[in-house]
Amino acid sequence: GQQLNQSPQSMFIQEGEDVSMNCTSSSIFNTWLWYKQDPGEGPVLLIALYKAGELTSNGRLTAQFGITRKDSFLNISASIPSDVGIYFCAGRDSGTYKYIFGTGTRLKVLA
């Protein structure tokens, strides 16, 4: 089945550092979503993007909808230990109700 390419797969960072991750697709999407998942729990929606070029923030998180509509980026500024978890991107297939997910970025923050 189709999955989006998400990078990096994992990263260790120091507390206070900024983090960047991205997601790419071979298909055009109308919607990009970013989630955080803790172990044994469902993903929690962080940011939703609906237009090419759109830049949206949620606290220390900022995400962008790529102008080609085939990619999206998430930045976390001044990371803290509770940012630890798995971050997923998801795109809605144009013309359908299907949401396709990335493979995830596992973030570990060193205090």
Added chain:
Amino acid sequence: DGGITQSPKYLFRKEGQNVTLSCEQNLNHDAMYWYRQDPGQGLRLIYYSQIVNDFQKGDIAEGYSVSREKKESFPLTVTSAQKNPTAFYLCASTSGVDGEKLFFGSGTQLSVL
């Protein structure tokens, strides 16, 4: 509280047994989804339903079945034909009114005895 409720949290299946995972939402969402997550992996779409009495196969529908008799309920049955059922199962729902935001339940961990 509005939300998506999945039950049970943990489920065990014996060889040759069918098991059903429950998903109920009180968000008045039209579309509902089932995803499978394997350890260290992303989410893969099993089935989705845009409206009552209609559903479509996702990328890994073999060995699974669903029904959508009510707007608020979308149960998933893992049949004996699914030879590798151990996984974390996630139910989600969305409505265009919410700007196409997809919300998830807390998941069901299915294991084989």
